[in-house]
Amino acid sequence: MTLSEVTNIAGEAGDFTVTVKEAPRYVDMDKCIACGACTDKCPKKVDSEYDAGTGKRKAIYVKYSQAVPLKYQIDGDNCLRLNAMRKGKEKLPCGFCEKVCDAGAINYNDTEKIHEINVGAVVLAPGFEAHDPTEAQVWGYGVYPNVITAMQFERYLSATGPTEGHIVRPSDGREARKIAFLQCVGSRDTNLCGNSFCSSVCCMYAIKEAVMAKDHVDGLETDIFYMDMRTHGKEFDKYLEKAKNDAGVRFVRSRVNAIEPHVDSGDLRLKYINDEGVPKEEYYDMVVLSVGLETPKHVLELAETVGIEITKDNFAKTADFAPVQTSREGIFTCGAFAGPKDIPQSVVEGSAAAAAVADLLAPSRNELTKEQVWPEERDISTEEPKVGVFVCHCGSNIAGFVDVEAVEEYAATLPHVEYVERNLFSCSQDAQEKIA
Ligand code: SF4
Ligand code: SF4
Structure with a gap:
């Protein structure tokens, strides 16, 4: 079920009724063959969520090229025609997507649907959202165009990103020569964001981005400013050593206290205290913020609705010896909702949650099985x-x-x-x- 959201879980372990709200797609999934003709003709452009705002998408779009199922959808809030329909206008604009869709997949009259599903157990795996550094004004995010988040930098590095993998400054499109990565933005910082926890993945993704960026630009300098590098995981520390010794990534143990613009050049002056307590400053083309992981607000609301206990850091409460069991029997969790973690750890937890469900439901196995009639x-x-x-x-x-x-x-x-x-x-x- 796509474009769907769980709004309630009633009942008890072994017999839950899950209410799911499915948003209208306005495109018939059975008919759409993902040819992209509609997107080519759609005149409405908006910021692309997948590109973290570094690029644009159309009002009819596919979230990303590897989306499964690969089916297009209309963003009802930005579609010119749907907006006019919602306002009750008689003369409806645009409609180009319907005109060019040979498959007849466009349906402007699609509506929201509510489903009630009977299940024996539930696994909540809602994932996370990246910390928004806009409010902590010390980083200059949202003020200086060359201060970006690691998610945005990831898109700059990608061949399918807004610059097709060229590392250029957002302010003037000039190739970057020196980039600073700032660790623990939105993590381990009760002053600026209230998050005391380590987000667990940012050290490794920053090293990866710093190494990859050097492959994209000859002579590029990449410096990582950190409190301490937390490269736990199999062979992760070896990767850090390779980044330092082979790729030439510079690691600066420090506390950064300000980012300022350098005249009108677009360059950024980074002020920091080094590990000997000496104030320093250096100049960079771009600053990349290694933002932490947080539980999305709508997930916290769902947790409250369904009675799942949450930790003080806003993650699902689990026990040390039952790491995928939430506080409500029959409801399990895995991945970043139970605390920040990387993909391999999330996959392991996914398997653990599936095993816990199998254990719970084993006594009822085959009760609902229907015999296949040929x-x-x-x-x-x-x-x-x-x-x-x-x-x-x-x-x-x-x-x-x-x-x-x-x-x-x-x-x-x-x-x-x-x-x-x-x-x-x-x-x-x-x-x-x-x-x-
Ligand atoms: S033109 Fe029609 S079939 Fe092609 S991607 Fe758009 S909705 Fe799907
Ligand atoms: S009706 Fe127009 S604005 Fe809306 S999705 Fe189709 S082409 Fe885009």
Whole structure:
């Protein structure tokens, strides 16, 4: 179920009723073949959440190119036509996506749906959101364009990002020559953000980004400013040593106390106290903030609604010897909701949660199993063979070059052909179901 949100969990272990709110997609998932024609024509551009605001997306879009299922959706808040419909306007603008969608997948009248699902156990794996450093004014985030978060820098590093992997300054597009990474932004800092915990992943991702950036720009200097590097994990410390000794990443043990603009050059002056207590300052093209992990507000609201206890750091409360069991029996958790952690640890916890569910539900196993009923078999060895032919237009990809109607007519004249049909897109879900 996509674009969906759990709003309530009623009942008890072994017999829960989960209420799920499914937002309208305005695109029929069975018909959309992800051709992208709608996005090309859509005139409305907004900041891309996936690019962390470093690039733009259209009002009809796919969240990212590896999205599963790969189906487009309309952002109802930004679509010109849906906004006019919501305001009750008679004359509706735009509608280009509907005009160019050969699959007929656009449905402006789609609505929110509420589902109630009966389950024996629940695993809450809502993930995390990155700390927003805007409020802590010392970093200059949101004020100086060349101060960005690590999530944004990740997009700059990516070949599918806004600069196609070129490390350039947001302020003037000039290639960066010296970049500072600041650790523990939004973590281990009760003064600026109230988060006392270590986010556990930022040291490793900062080292990775600093090493990768050097591969992208010849002669680039990358300096990491830290309190202490927490590279726990298999071979992680070896990676740190390689970054230091082979890649030439500089590690500066320090406390940064200010970032200031240097005249109008776009350069940034970093002021810090080094580990001997001496005040220092250095100049950088860009500053990357290694932001920490937090539980999203809507997840905290859900936890309150369903009666899950939360720690003082806003993570799901679990026990040392039952790390995936929440405070409510039958509801489990895994990943960053139980505390910040990286992907391998989250995967291990996912397996642990699945095992805990299997353990809880083992006594009821097979109670709801339905026997598969197959069509009765008959002997066809003496019958004539029968062939079905499905001619695909592939939108205009095939139909634009091949006379598909003539192909259909010709196929019908061939021996043993019993059925011929043309499909706009034979790969679409509704065509597949028809063929089956
Ligand atoms: S099939 Fe229609 S909705 Fe899907 S990507 Fe193509 S044009 Fe857009
Ligand atoms: S109706 Fe217009 S603005 Fe809305 S998604 Fe389609 S093309 Fe974009």
